[in-house]
Amino acid sequence: MQKQLTFRHELKFYANHHQYHLIRQRLRHVMKQDPHADKNGEYHIRSVYFDDIENKALQEKQAGIENRHKYRIRLYNKSDTVIHLEKKIKRNTLIAKEKVAISREVLDRLLVNDYTVLANEESLLLQEVYDEMKNRMLRPKVIVDYVREAYVARTGNVRITFDKDLRTGLNKVDPFDPDLVPVKALDEPVYILEVKYDAYIPNYIRDVLQLNGLQRQAASKYTICRKFMKANAWEDQ
Numbered sequence: 743m744q745k746q747l748t749f750r751h752e753l754k755f756y757a758n759h760h761q762y763h764l765i766r767q768r769l770r771h772v773m774k775q776d777p778h779a780d781k782n783g784e785y786h787i788r789s790v791y792f793d794d795i796e797n798k799a800l801q802e803k804q805a806g807i808e809n810r811h812k813y814r815i816r817l818y819n820k821s822d823t824v825i826h827l828e829k830k831i832k833r834n835t836l837i838a839k840e841k842v843a844i845s846r847e848v849l850d851r852l853l854v855n856d857y858t859v860l861a862n863e864e865s866l867l868l869q870e871v872y873d874e875m876k877n878r879m880l881r882p883k884v885i886v887d888y889v890r891e892a893y894v895a896r897t898g899n900v901r902i903t904f905d906k907d908l909r910t911g912l913n914k915v916d917p918f919d920p921d922l923v924p925v926k927a928l929d930e931p932v933y934i935l936e937v938k939y940d941a942y943i944p945n946y947i948r949d950v951l952q953l954n955g956l957q958r959q960a961a962s963k964y965t966i967c968r969k970f971m972k973a974n975a976w977e978d979q
Contacts, residue, residue, distance in 0.1 A: 747831065747838040747840065748838060749833060749836035749837065749838045750836065750837055750838070750899075750938050750939060750940055751835065751836060751837070751937075751938065751939050751940070752836075752837040752936060752937070752938050753936070753937040753938075753953070753958070754934060754935070754936050754937075754958070754959050754960070755934075755935040755936075755937075755953065755956040755957060755958055755959060756932055756933070756934065756935070756956070756957040756959050757904070757932075757933040757934075757935045757956055757957075758931065758932070758933075759931040759933075761933075761955070761956065762904060762906075762931075762933045762935075765935070765950065765951060765952075766891070766904065768950040769893045769902060769950055770893075771950075772896075772946055772947060772950055773893040773894060773895055773896065773900075773902065773947070774893065774894050774895075774896055775891075775892070775893055775894075776892035776893065776894060778818075778892075779891070779892060783891050783892075784889050784890065784891050785818055785819055785889070785890055785892075786818065786819045786820060786887075786888075786889055786890075787816065787817075787818060787887070787888055787889075787890050787905075788816070788817055788818075788820065788885060788886070788887045788917045789814045789815065789816045789817075789885070789886045789887075789917075789964075790814060790815045790816075790853070790882050790884075790885055790886075790915055790917055791812065791813070791814045791882070791883055791884050791885075791886060791964045791967075791968075792812070792813040792814065792815075792871075792874075792880050792881060792882055792883060793812070793880065793881070793883045794874065794878040794879055794880045794881070795878060795879040795881075796878075797883075798878075799811070799812035799813075799964070800964070800965060800968055803961075803962060803964075803965050804965065806960075808832065808833070808834050808835075809832065809833055809834070810831075810832050811829055811830060811831045811832065812829070812830055812964065813827070813828070813829055813830075813871060813874070813880065814827075814828050814830065814886075814964075815827050815828070815844070815849060815852070815882075815917075816828055816841075817917060820917075820918075822846040822849075822918065824843065825843065825844050825845070825846065825849055826841045826842065826843055826844070827841065827842055827843075827844050827867065827868065827871065828840065828841040829841070829867055829870070829871075837938075840867050841867070842865045842867050842868060844868075847859075848860070850916075852875075852882070853882055853915055853916050855875065855881060857871070857872050857875035857876055860872035860875075882915035883915070883968065884910060884911065884915070884964070884967050884968055884971060885910060885911025885914060885915060885917055885922070885924065885967075886908070886909075886910065886911075886963045886964055886967050887908070887909040887910065887911065887924040888905045888906060888907055888908045888909065888963065889905070889906050889907050890903050890904070890905050890906075891903065891904040891906070892904075895944065895947065897944075898939075898940075898944060899939065899940045900937075900938070900939045900940075900943060900944065900947055901936075901937075901938045901939070902935070902936070902937055902938075902947070902951070903935070903936045903938075904933050904934070904935055905933065905934040905935075905936065905963065906933050906934075907926070907930075908926070908927045908928045908932075908934065908963060908966065908967075909924035909925055909926055909927055910924060910925060910927045910967035910970050910971060911924050912924075912925060912971060913971070927963075927966050927967050927970045928966065934959070934963065935951075935956065937951065937953075
């Protein structure tokens with residue numbers, strides 16, 4: 743039985759160096775830092791994004807299609823202890839996510855397009871990815887790499903994150919490749935501020951964020967890294 747999806751609001755903004763430091767100082771007084779973060783309040787995220795033969799996920803994002811989805815494999819702090827295969831779903835202005843844990847062996851086989859490793863999986867999500875890889879040539883396209891600083895509300899389901907040092911793996915798709923040297927995909931200093939919430943943002947958090955002074959942005963980190971690759975002619979045509 744498929745689990746009922748929980749959709750949330752997700753707002754994205756660009757913040758400059760000054761805005762970042764101002765907002766984070768305020769957030770620390772009203773929100774808690776993510777319990778999974780290190781002593782600096784940060785953790786590292788590396789994702790491998792997939793797309794099909796038509797680059798559907800990229801094309802639909804750039805065209806502003808409201809109902810869409812994309813697949814990725816995500817790991818934390820460059821460790822293979824926890825690896826998730828995820829499907830991020832957008833419905834109008836709301837976002838939901840499905841995910842399932844996979845092993846390092848499954849990851850390694852998917853990276854070389856051996857989707858038969860998923861043929862007998864019970865997970866509906868893994869069955870879906872198997873079908874996509876077999877029938878629509880879903881393939882790993884790009885590594886998206888960054889450091890996240892996260893805050894959670896003491897009450898209510900509100901999460902604020904700063905994503906910094908956004909990098910791309912260029913033509914490499916193996917997140918554990920010893921020769922992988924991700925390069926910057928955005929000019930510094932630019933921070934991507936994400937605000938995730940259910941029904942509403944409490945006024946005390948909204949006052950701290952002062953969202954009206956920030957630049958709303960639509961481009962996803964996946965899109966930014968794919969466009970960077972194309973601009974630098976590292977991507978196959």
